[in-house]
Amino acid sequence: MTAASAAAPHIPVLAEEVVHALAVASGETHVDGTFGAGGYAKAILEKGAARVIAFDRDPEAIQAGETLVASSGERLTLVPERFSRMRQALTARGVDRVDGVTLDIGVSSMQLDRADRGFSFQGDGPLDMRMSRDGPSAADFVNHAGEAEIADVLFHYGEEPKSRRVARFIVAARPIERTGQLADVVRKALGHHPGMKKDPATRTFQALRIHINEELAELEGGLAAAEQVLKEGGRLAVVTFHSLEDRIVKRFLKARSGALPSGSRHLPAASMDGVPAPTFEAVAKPVRAGEAELKANPRARSATLRAARRTTAPAWAGKAEGAFA
Numbered sequence: 001m002t003a004a005s006a007a008a009p010h011i012p013v014l015a016e017e018v019v020h021a022l023a024v025a026s027g028e029t030h031v032d033g034t035f036g037a038g039g040y041a042k043a044i045l046e047k048g049a050a051r052v053i054a055f056d057r058d059p060e061a062i063q064a065g066e067t068l069v070a071s072s073g074e075r076l077t078l079v080p081e082r083f084s085r086m087r088q089a090l091t092a093r094g095v096d097r098v099d100g101v102t103l104d105i106g107v108s109s110m111q112l113d114r115a116d117r118g119f120s121f122q123g124d125g126p127l128d129m130r131m132s133r134d135g136p137s138a139a140d141f142v143n144h145a146g147e148a149e150i151a152d153v154l155f156h157y158g159e160e161p162k163s164r165r166v167a168r169f170i171v172a173a174r175p176i177e178r179t180g181q182l183a184d185v186v187r188k189a190l191g192h193h194p195g196m197k198k199d200p201a202t203r204t205f206q207a208l209r210i211h212i213n214e215e216l217a218e219l220e221g222g223l224a225a226a227e228q229v230l231k232e233g234g235r236l237a238v239v240t241f242h243s244l245e246d247r248i249v250k251r252f253l254k255a256r257s258g259a260l261p262s263g264s265r266h267l268p269a270a271s272m273d274g275v276p277a278p279t280f281e282a283v284a285k286p287v288r289a290g291e292a293e294l295k296a297n298p299r300a301r302s303a304t305l306r307a308a309r310r311t312t313a314p315a316w317a318g319k320a321e322g323a324f325a
């Protein structure tokens with residue numbers, strides 16, 4: 001048993017709704033940008049897709065997915081890469097355009113539940129938080145960044161109202177090497193009692209995870225890449241887990257479907273030939289998990305699915321910096 005499979009299995013969130021939004025038809029080629037435990041990839045294959053090219057930046061998710069690759073009859077390809085680079089990775093594999101792209105943003109249960117990955121304070125572990133296992137860890141950041149920079153990260157990515165106070169406590173407690181140690185520092189800064197509904201350290205952990213993995217920039221890059229690789233009529237389905245991410249998807253689809261008022265700062269300046277033509281249409285209303293799913297999987301509570309269909313217009317990517325702001 002690998003270390004990855006020793007963790008609780010990841011229950012796919014909104015899987016039925018995602019497959020419905022992707023309207024998978026037999027013979028199609030789909031991209032799963034966030035393979036995780038393969039829940040979506042498996043569901044897309046079961047619907048008759050000829051090929052699923054699935055990405056994950058976590059080498060352990062890729063390794064654990066080899067069993068599914070072996071049983072897929074060469075229909076599943078796993079790519080250890082960030083989804084923001086899907087265009088280059090597809091081109092390298094001789095794939096130009098695809099029928100569907102899905103993204104299920106955030107961390108998997110395998111990552112969250114394993115104390116040694118350092119994403120959570122439920123069990124004590126090294127303060128790591130790197131999905132791809134490379135680059136600076138959360139410990140590197142909290143031990144070396146300036147107090148103001150730490151406060152900014154906590155404020156912007158964790159929406160922590162007392163970010164300056166928490167940053168001050170963090171700097172005073174350095175070096176911080178363990179998740180349990182960081183959680184205690186935050187609790188000391190904000191006050192904590194056992195009956196509290198939400199642990200005050202939650203916002204700090206979310207902020208650091210987003211920062212260390214550049215998650216919001218990745219999401220923006222992934223949406224722009226999807227716009228480039230989807231063929232006419234191709235479908236995009238994106239599941240997010242908090243308002244910072246959902247806002248990015250919502251604004252992207254609004255801008256790209258021409259639903260923003262003219263003169264908005266979210267649109268590129270009108271050029272000689274005017275505003276680019278919409279690249280997405282049929283933008284669906286956001287979908288949330290129903291009661292039955294919430295009962296079976298409380299993690300689905302904060303999930304939002306947004307979906308749309310690609311038009312024939314050329315991708316804006318590169319022209320429309322700021323369409324996510």
Ligand SMILES: C[S@@+](CC[C@H](N)C(=O)[O-])C[C@H]1O[C@@H](n2cnc3c(N)ncnc32)[C@H](O)[C@@H]1O
Pocket residue numbers: 010011012013033034035036037038039040041055056057058061081082083084104105106107108109131218219
């Ligand atoms: C919520 S899980 C996906 C679960 C999956 N849909 C399933 O049904 O099992 C998110 C996965 O995406 C991966 N991931 C997150 N950001 C990524 C990125 N920018 N590029 C590639 N993979 C990413 C994580 O490593 C994690 O394994």
